[in-house]
Amino acid sequence: MHLKSYLAAAIYGLPALAHAAPSPASGSSSSASSSSSDPHFKTYTIKAENITATLIPYGARLTSLLVPDRDGNEQDVIVGYDDPKTYLHDSETNRTFFGAVVGRYANRIKNGTFSIDGTAYHIPENENGGRDTLHGGSVGYDMRNWTVTSHTDSAITFSLLDQGLENFPGDVISYATFSVSTQKSAENPKGLPQLTTKLVSLALTQKTPIMLANHLYWNLNAFKNPTILNDTLLQLPLSERFIVGDGILIPTGEIGDVDTAYSGALDFTEPKLIGKDIDKTTGLCGTGCTGYDTCWLVDRPAAYGAGDTVVPTVRVASEKTGISLEIATNQAAMQVYTCNGQNGSIATKDSQAKRNKAQDGNPGAAFVNKYGCVVFETEDWIDGINQPQWGRRPYQIAGPDDGPVVNFATYQFGTI
Numbered sequence: 334m335h336l337k338s339y340l341a342a343a344i345y346g347l348p349a350l351a352h353a354a355p356s357p358a359s360g361s362s363s364s365a366s367s368s369s370s371d372p373h374f375k376t377y378t379i380k381a382e383n384i385t386a387t388l389i390p391y392g393a394r395l396t397s398l399l400v401p402d403r404d405g406n407e408q409d410v411i412v413g414y415d416d417p418k419t420y421l422h423d424s425e426t427n428r429t430f431f432g433a434v435v436g437r438y439a440n441r442i443k444n445g446t447f448s449i450d451g452t453a454y455h456i457p458e459n460e461n462g463g464r465d466t467l468h469g470g471s472v473g474y475d476m477r478n479w480t481v482t483s484h485t486d487s488a489i490t491f492s493l494l495d496q497g498l499e500n501f502p503g504d505v506i507s508y509a510t511f512s513v514s515t516q517k518s519a520e521n522p523k524g525l526p527q528l529t530t531k532l533v534s535l536a537l538t539q540k541t542p543i544m545l546a547n548h549l550y551w552n553l554n555a556f557k558n559p560t561i562l563n564d565t566l567l568q569l570p571l572s573e574r575f576i577v578g579d580g581i582l583i584p585t586g587e588i589g590d591v592d593t594a595y596s597g598a599l600d601f602t603e604p605k606l607i608g609k610d611i612d613k614t615t616g617l618c619g620t621g622c623t624g625y626d627t628c629w630l631v632d633r634p635a636a637y638g639a640g641d642t643v644v645p646t647v648r649v650a651s652e653k654t655g656i657s658l659e660i661a662t663n664q665a666a667m668q669v670y671t672c673n674g675q676n677g678s679i680a681t682k683d684s685q686a687k688r689n690k691a692q693d694g695n696p697g698a699a700f701v702n703k704y705g706c707v708v709f710e711t712e713d714w715i716d717g718i719n720q721p722q723w724g725r726r727p728y729q730i731a732g733p734d735d736g737p738v739v740n741f742a743t744y745q746f747g748t749i
């Protein structure tokens with residue numbers, strides 16, 4: 334257990350807080366926008382030098398993140414909408430999960446069923462004509478109105494008390510904390526702009542699956558290119574294995590090897606352009622689909638110690654803007670999705686087009702195209718609750734006698 338996160342869980346582990354009215358901490362009111370009268374879509378800003386994030390309570394959602402490019406110009410590297418209310422419309426139509434926290438259980442659950450101690454549970458299947466549950470069911474955490482429990486200039490915490498929502502067993506309280514910093518530390522020796530996310534959950538009454546994840550869509554070229562295929566380098570330094578999925582991306586139980594599968598297209602152990610081998614992936618993201626929508630395992634070398642040590646799991650950089658991102662996490666897997674399902678029906682942010690126009694005389698991509706973004710979800714082995722032979726159930730099922738379930742990640746920005 335990451336010590337800092339454990340302490341946070343202990344401090345925040347008070348269910349009563351979930352009912353607390355939003356009460357921004359002193360000094361923060363200036364950065365909470367009053368443009369929206371509906372508190373669920375109110376924007377909250379957190380800032381440190383060279384990093385500014387905007388969030389809303391609806392889905393505990395990150396709606397923008399500004400960091401400098403190699404010329405020192407600010408770029409928004411998060412995909413989403415300028416108008417917070419559009420996220421509600423999105424949930425009712427595309428349900429992209431743009432920027433949200435997903436839960437109570439991220440990714441897919443085969444047949445919407447699982448068993449704990451001999452009892453079978455059934456939750457709503459909201460994908461593939463009722464063959465599986467995606468991201469927590471018909472009304473997932475992405476569609477919940479989280480409570481703001483604290484807000485300072487550089488950090489915000491949302492909480493959600495889930496009392497058996499979507500037929501999951503028992504009550505779970507979760508805290509989602511986002512903070513930004515450029516302070517030098519052992520984990521950040523250069524004092525780079527860093528976003529830290531902590532998703533801390535406690536099972537209060539019954540044993541239940543818990544797997545929250547951030548569902549952040551990135552575009553490090555800030556939509557200056559139509560896709561991310563030809564400018565964005567990706568490295569998954571610790572991922573030599575991946576979870577094999579069937580035609581609707583439900584794990585078959587088999588673990589694949591990046592050396593051999595799809596002629597090496599999944600091998601990102603060294604940096605590689607995302608588009609380099611994408612043509613070889615047909616079928617990987619589902620029947621007839623070309624692209625990545627894949628859960629890579631994070632295999633910590635023995636020297637790293639415990640299985641939940643915080644390790645660098647993703648390095649990604651855009652040759653166009655020079656922006657680089659390194660994601661480190663305590664999680665055991667990394668889902669990567671290359672926006673194969675986007676088809677140019679969603680417009681990019683006006684704010685982004687304006688920024689691009691001012692910087693380059695060209696607004697950039699007007700729409701979120703196929704392969705126009707990439708999602709990284711730090712999480713555990715997907716559908717591990719239905720694959721007992723993987724040995725992941727103890728990490729994914731928690732009850733009132735267990736400690737907090739913590740998904741910890743840092744996102745460090747630099748330039749190339």
Ligand SMILES: *[C@@H]1O[C@H](CO)[C@@H](O)[C@H](O)[C@H]1NC(C)=O
Nearest residue numbers: 382383401402404405515524
């Ligand atoms: C912030 O970004 C600017 C422009 O890239 C850079 O000159 C400056 O050193 C950065 N500040 C810190 C604390 O890194």
Ligand SMILES: *[C@@H]1O[C@H](CO)[C@@H](O)[C@H](O)[C@H]1NC(C)=O
Nearest residue numbers: 419422423426427678679680
């Ligand atoms: C997807 O969302 C966009 C933006 O809200 C909207 O214009 C579009 O109609 C939606 N697509 C579908 C299929 O609903």
Ligand SMILES: *[C@@H]1O[C@H](CO)[C@@H](O)[C@H](O)[C@H]1NC(C)=O
Nearest residue numbers: 443444445446447454455456
């Ligand atoms: C699928 O779920 C249904 C409940 O909706 C259950 O009756 C059935 O046994 C499940 N099938 C499998 C293969 O688990």
Ligand SMILES: *[C@@H]1O[C@H](CO)[C@@H](O)[C@H](O)[C@H]1NC(C)=O
Nearest residue numbers: 371373391421472476477478
């Ligand atoms: C969240 O708030 C919005 C706006 O107030 C509302 O339309 C929506 O139904 C709420 N979501 C849930 C799950 O209650």
Ligand SMILES: *[C@@H]1O[C@H](CO)[C@@H](O)[C@H](O)[C@H]1NC(C)=O
Nearest residue numbers: 560562563608609610611612
């Ligand atoms: C981008 O990469 C894709 C896949 O590698 C390739 O098909 C396409 O021609 C490239 N486009 C440009 C503009 O280079």
Ligand SMILES: *[C@@H]1O[C@H](CO)[C@@H](O)[C@H](O)[C@H]1NC(C)=O
Nearest residue numbers: 426427674675676677678679
């Ligand atoms: C684009 O995607 C949306 C949402 O998934 C879908 O409803 C629409 O039919 C798609 N449009 C095309 C041209 O494929």
